[in-house]
Amino acid sequence: MIGVITFPGSNGDHDALHSLIDDIGAPAEYVDYRQTDLARYDAFVLPGGFSYGDALRCGAIARFAPVMAPLAEFAERGGPILGICNGFQVLTEAHLLPGALLRNETLKFHCFWTHIKIEQLDNAWTAGCKAGEILRLPVAHGEGAFFADDDTLDQLEANGQIVARYCEPDGTITPGANANGSARSIAAVSNRQGNVLGLMPHPERATNELVGGADGVKIMSSALNFLNVAV
């Protein structure tokens, strides 16, 4: 069972659940932010949205929700966790992922379809991709500029934790493709072990051609692998 964690103000939870159940065929259900018994879940998705209305900083309050302590233990044990958009922000605030997400370089919220290049496959959520594969996914965020100091960024590169970067449709990494101004065009990072992934684009909104594309299936369908392992 995949748990989609709903914080007050989460709004991507419906899409994550719908994508998992209807497009991927994975059993999934909502997990309330007050829940602390997580024994029945094989993996978690932290959805997008505006948890606690983005008060203080995006994700800054959600990290104190009751569900977060057992979630950290789950991560420690190697359990797969995917943080999308606000979920990514929550995971960095909770120090389950490195770095931080700052306001977009334009200082404005933006929403459009973008391309990312998958650079690491040794990871719970991109194992189904090919090396260098380009995915077309929508973004929708105001605070998506990934930031870390240079030493940390060098370490992330060395450890293979930079999972995806914004790119042109042909895969070239350019400043123009990095609309939010992320350090080194980073769109997705993992923790050291590779079981926790955060990404700003929305794979759960791209699992059906009817609504613009299905490249997100490559990431969302990883959920099935965890279930197989668990069975």
Next chain:
Amino acid sequence: MTIAPGAWREVALSDEEYHQIVELLGREPRPVELGMFGSMWSEHCGYKHSRPLLKGFPTEAPWVLEGPGENAGAIDAGDGLAIVFKVESHNHPSAVEPYEGAATGVGGIVRDIFTMGARPIAILNALRFGPLDSARNRYLFDNVVGGIGGYGNCLGIPTVGGEVFFDPSYNGNPLVNAMCIGVTKHDAIMRARGQGPGNVIMVIGADTGRDGLHGATFSSVEDPEASHRGVIQVGNPFLEKLLLEACLELLQGDDVVAMQDLGAAGMTSSTVEVASRGGVGAEIDVALVPRREEGMTAYEVMMSESQERMLLVVRPEGVERVREIVERWSLNAAAIGHVTDDGMVRVLDDGEIACEVPAELFTDACPTYVRYAEENPKITAARETAIAVDDIEPSAVGETLLALLGSANLGSRRPVWERYDHTILTNTVVGPGQGDAAVLRLKGTKRGIATAIDCNSRYCWLDPELGAKHAVAEASRNVVCSGAKPLAMTNCLNFGNPEKPAGYYQLSRAVAGLAEACRVLGVPVVSGNVSLYNETADLAVMPTPTVGVVGVIEDVTQRLTMVPKPGDRFFLLHAGNAPTLGGSAYLADVHGQTIGAPPAIDLDKEAAVQSALLDLAAQGLVSAAHDCSEGGLAVAVADMSLAAGTGVKMDLAIADGERRDAAWFGEAPSRILLTISPDKADRVVSARLPESVQLTELGTFEGDLIQLGDAGVPLAQAKRVFDSALQSESGDA
């Protein structure tokens, strides 16, 4: 306490209206009652000037589930689903505090939709500003867009469509109209009719503060800058998201029998509406209302427009269940009174009577006015002015096209819609920039809906009745161009001061035009809103009857976009109208003249063209379609070319004596560009069409030039100009 002489004028009641109130009550009103009359008898709540006119709207059709009168209208979308929708203005607040004004405008219309028990699935907007060469207008534009995005994005409801138009008449009075669409099941539609004496009245959501006191009253007078200071509401989309989820969860049980959001005139209008719609009375005690400020008077509690609040009528045995659900969403729930059987609105202040008035006096007894109507002679003169600009040379077609594509009114809207989340909820099949209407799938069915919002304000200024017909025709045509059948419309009537003959003329003629177009095109009015007094220092806004149309497409995979494929041939489907220059974007944006008569429209022929397109689409003979309106053929063809990223080659036979500028850039109603792959083009040519409908082949989408006759514009250059139209105008490129 007695009423000081003239105190009624402070709540925008006339002397005559005050005396009417005294007569109806048989006594002087109490201070709280006077404030409540001021709100309920405002134009905003009481529709004093518009009510007699609105009676002419067609409101019925077999597929209409809920017409005007409730919080929103509802239509049958098939498979047991109901589509609930409405458009509403938030003009006056946005003129003063554009971010919060626009944000709370979105908040208000979204509440109207979930009050009906529907889950909101889409937001649209129609915006009007003065030209962007003014810093003030750039500030308003930037912050209104920011406020709409800030609220809708946080709520997680996609903003999928809209329109923006710039004209000096909006300098002092920008317009911000927001439309919301929701979906529910037929049998789950909730009404705001209080019923069952003894049922408990509860208020849930945000606490009540001093914000927005008398907003409804002050949106019904001129000069928002002077009148609105200190009455602006502040939005909290996070609270609204919790309220939305709490309300939809509450409506899954049967404890709640009626729901009414607290919008304009807050607790006053919601209490009155619940009582008067249900034909019952209501008694509340303001001392029981949770406050966010100390020392608030009964008057202030009744007038507050604090956002994100909802009034519920609950069966007594369900109160605890309701409280439990609401508190689980981290919101307050307070029982503040009950439904009575005496028809009175009774407001207590810690047990003492502050208001005791029959509900109908606030609603049905509100006076209505029919004013003297006469067109402003300056406008008559503008319409009758002969067009004196020189025709263009064949070689100038390209540069004229670039001038229009680069104008604020016809340039790309990408910088606007990129600030709105338009992909959340994963229903957006055709999003902004891809088609004339937004298309959304209805999950769990094969169906989809298409929706567009439109109004050509220039046409409405030059000829309000004709312009209003165009507004309905164009919004419907946009829906048709996405392959859906238009079913119903909502409208927002943005006008100047109706007490002036010129203002009343525009309002009354436009309403007549809307009504006739709705009747002929078969799109009844199911909801709407009126915003008058959009006028500052004698400058009224161009009359702007915004029209939002919703249609249904039975198989959403068959939807159309405006994006042709390279190699596609294209045709103009039309009713034989010769394009003219009166009221055109070409005259206004290239020559700075808003003159001449707008193109005449034959609504029967319009209907025939629309159904002809749907017939061709049903036969699989349309690969893309696009309404050909503002900017004429040249702009419409360029729009498709830019959307597809492929060039176009087109020729136009210009008859002797015909103006070249009119042929390329002139405007005419009932014209749709359609494209088709070459292998099916013969079937299009030989397709049977209604007698009044014609098909003219124009060219092919190919290459990397926009080739219009002898003039060729590189697609890349057109794209640069088009994409930067709003940035360069706003000076922040």
